[in-house]
Amino acid sequence: MMEYDVIIVGAGPAGASAALVSASLNLKTLVVEKKKIPRQKACSGILVPASLTFLRNYFGDLPDEIFSRPKEVRSMRMHFGGGRVVDATIGGLMVWRDRLDEWLCRHAGAEILDGTTLETLVEKDDGVELLCRDPDGEKLSMRCRVLIAADGGPSTVVRLLEPVLHKRLRWYVALQDIYECSCNLEPGLFHFFARPEISPYLSAYVKDDRLVMDVVVSVGQRATDVMDRFRAFLWPRVGVEKASLAGRLGCRVTYAAPKGLFCFGTHRVLVAGEASGLLNNFGEGISSALASGLIAGRAAERGLREGVPPGRIYREEIEGEKRKTLNTFDYRRFLFGKSSAIHFGARSVPLSWRERIGLAGDVVRWLLRMRKSR
Numbered sequence: 405m406m407e408y409d410v411i412i413v414g415a416g417p418a419g420a421s422a423a424l425v426s427a428s429l430n431l432k433t434l435v436v437e438k439k440k441i442p443r444q445k446a447c448s449g450i451l452v453p454a455s456l457t458f459l460r461n462y463f464g465d466l467p468d469e470i471f472s473r474p475k476e477v478r479s480m481r482m483h484f485g486g487g488r489v490v491d492a493t494i495g496g497l498m499v500w501r502d503r504l505d506e507w508l509c510r511h512a513g514a515e516i517l518d519g520t521t522l523e524t525l526v527e528k529d530d531g532v533e534l535l536c537r538d539p540d541g542e543k544l545s546m547r548c549r550v551l552i553a554a555d556g557g558p559s560t561v562v563r564l565l566e567p568v569l570h571k572r573l574r575w576y577v578a579l580q581d582i583y584e585c586s587c588n589l590e591p592g593l594f595h596f597f598a599r600p601e602i603s604p605y606l607s608a609y610v611k612d613d614r615l616v617m618d619v620v621v622s623v624g625q626r627a628t629d630v631m632d633r634f635r636a637f638l639w640p641r642v643g644v645e646k647a648s649l650a651g652r653l654g655c656r657v658t659y660a661a662p663k664g665l666f667c668f669g670t671h672r673v674l675v676a677g678e679a680s681g682l683l684n685n686f687g688e689g690i691s692s693a694l695a696s697g698l699i700a701g702r703a704a705e706r707g708l709r710e711g712v713p714p715g716r717i718y719r720e721e722i723e724g725e726k727r728k729t730l731n732t733f734d735y736r737r738f739l740f741g742k743s744s745a746i747h748f749g750a751r752s753v754p755l756s757w758r759e760r761i762g763l764a765g766d767v768v769r770w771l772l773r774m775r776k777s778r
């Protein structure tokens with residue numbers, strides 16, 4: 405039996421951040437990751453200012469190799485149906501996720517077991533017993549005093565802990581295509597297309613001279629058909645030529661927050677990152693993954709030191725992150741407020757009231773259309 409103070413499942417940003425804290429607080433810490441590191445993740449790789457500040461404060465300067473070019477993502481350019489185009493400031497930087505996550509994970513200073521999948525767990529009064537499967541398919545038994553589940557949106561841990569909640573979640577599939585091509589889509593911007601007749605979520609951007617396109621579809625729809633329709637819409641508009649598919653990634657996604665279906669775990673199992681439901685309305689999840697991993701790592705240490713259930717501490721401390729995520733689903737704040745990660749108040753040239761009202765109309769039309777197309 406392998407024994408640890410803290411075992412973290414998942415080597416994404418939430419897992420790396422939890423590992424950094426736990427290891428630095430002298431807890432014997434293991435990260436279990438089902439894929440081989442570096443692992444790919446379907447993600448645009450935008451580090452918003454909150455992520456950048458967190459990373460600089462806790463991990464230090466990020467190495468240049470993890471960034472794509474152009475490095476800066478100035479704004480989200482929203483293309484609405486009637487031809488309205490609105491820029492919302494992001495002020496972020498763009499990375500390749502395999503490189504970022506590998507760097508974070510190695511930098512965290514914990515022991516890592518990759519290629520190893522958590523299958524089941526049993527929570528006891530004084531710890532958690534895990535059964536994992538190694539790369540050769542062999543069973544591995546492990547035990548820890550606290551388990552931090554940072555295993556992403558389609559979390560095995562949440563499915564095991566909260567089967568009823570898990571069944572209530574509505575699932576989507578995100579498909580990301582990367583094309584070698586020439587095109588005139590403006591770089592340095594994240595282009596979002598409000599075209600719900602194609603898909604509720606369509607985005608495209610230039611990364612290291614490649615065109616990246618993301619679509620999100622309901623489970624049951626063929627994501628590749630939707631990607632075909634998005635290509636037919638976008639390519640003539642941005643003059644794509646000599647295109648060849650260089651990469652394709654996919655994953656399952658759910659939006660737990662608008663339905664309040666968060667899961668932060670139990671006494672000794674702390675659920676962090678996207679697994680817990682911390683994914684905001686813009687599909688931005690790295691900032692809350694990092695923050696919740698840190699909060700979980702600290703709660704584990706404090707709980708063990710003070711002899712109180714770490715889960716209780718965690719649920720109190722995570723409230724602020726939960727609130728931030730929920731705020732992004734509040735369209736009044738999103739359009740006019742100052743507290744969401746991406747907001748129009750941050751534009752260097754603020755929107756006039758006339759523009760805001762026009763834009764609010766576009767957003768409402770888009771939401772109604774989206775509801776109809778579901």
Ligand SMILES: Cc1cc2nc3c(=O)[nH]c(=O)nc-3n(C[C@H](O)[C@H](O)[C@H](O)COP(=O)(O)OP(=O)(O)OC[C@H]3O[C@@H](n4cnc5c(N)ncnc54)[C@H](O)[C@@H]3O)c2cc1C
Nearest residue numbers: 414416417418438447448449450522555556677678689690
């Ligand atoms: C198309 C798309 C674009 C996005 N763009 C952005 C963006 O630009 N900026 C942003 O901030 N966010 C973005 N997001 C969201 C972001 O990718 C996630 O919110 C973020 O990765 C969550 O981090 P995490 O650490 O919680 O989980 P993840 O990064 O998903 O990591 C979870 C890890 O757990 C591992 N794992 C899962 N199950 C097991 C198991 N049973 N045993 C062991 N290991 C396991 C997985 O292999 C994975 O490595 C995007 C998402 C999508 C789908």
